[in-house]
Amino acid sequence: MKKLVDFNAHLLPCMREYVTDPSVSVRIMQEMAERFGIDSFCLTADFDATAETVAMFLLRMERSKKLLKPYLPKSLSVKYFTSVLLLRDLSLTPDLDKLLFSSEKLLPLRLPMCSYEDWMDLEFNHLLYKNKFGLFFTSFEIAVLLYPQEILDKLIRISRAVFQFNYRALADPKVCKIIKQMIAQRKPVLLGTSLDSMEKVYFYEMSHYLRCARTQFSAEEHRILLGQAQWFENL
DSSP states (O other), rough: OOOOEEEEEEEOOSSSSSOHHHHHHHHHHHHHHHOOEEEEEEEEEEEEETOOOOHHHHHHHHHHHHGEEEOTTTOOOOEEEEEEEOOOTGGOOOOGGGGOBBBTEEEEEEOOSSSOOOOHHHHIIIIIIOOOOEEEEEEEEHHHHHSSHHHHHHTTTTTTTTEEEEGGGGOOHHHHHHHHHHHHTTTTTEEOOOOOSHHHHTTTHHHHHHHHHHHHHHHHHHHHHHHHHHHHHTT
8 A cells, every 4th residue: 555644643642632631643654554555644723813823733733742742652653733713813913934844945734714905915925925925725625625726726736835635635526626737736745634532433434535536536647646755755
C-alpha cells in the first residue's frame, strides 16, 4: 500500500475535547497507519484569537507536545501546526507570526462557516501584503460548498497559496473539479482526515475515497495528488 500523509489530524492531546490521553492519540495514529496506510501526520491545533492570546495558545500546545513525545514510536512521523480561524482584524493579532510554519512562512487558515463577505478580501490583503504571510487553507472543501465559483477562482489565484482538502472530499465530483483546476494551475493540494477520535476512524471509508479518486482524476493528476510525502518532509 502506498504510504499517505494526513495533513490535518486533530489528535494533539488536551487541545480538543475528544482526545485527552496521549497514549490514545498514538493508538489512533497506529490504527490509521494499519487501516489507511497513513504513517505521517500533521497534528493540528485550532486557534481562535477571540478566545486566547497566541502566547497562551503556544503554552498549551507545548504542553501537549511534551505529553505526546514519550509515546511516539519511530514508525510514525509527526509534525505540528496550527489552524487559525479567519476573523475580522486577524492580521492585527500580536505574535501571529509565531503560528507560521515552513520556510515559506505559511499561515494555516480555517475559513468561517458563513458566506463570503467583503471583510475577508480586506483581511487576505492585509495578511498577504502587510504581514507578508503565505496562506495555507485548511479543510478547503468547506469553501467549495459555501462559495460561488467566482470566489473560488479568486482564492485559487492567490500567489503561493496552499490548499488542503479532506480525503472524504475525493468522493464529491464538485470538489474534484476544483482540485483538478488547482492541479492544472500547479497549486499545492494536500489531503487530510480531520479525524479526532478512534470511533470516527472506524467509520472513515478511506478505501472508497481513494477508489473515487482513481475515477475522477487522470493518472498524472492522481500521481500528483497522492505524491505528498516529499512536501511533508520539507515542512
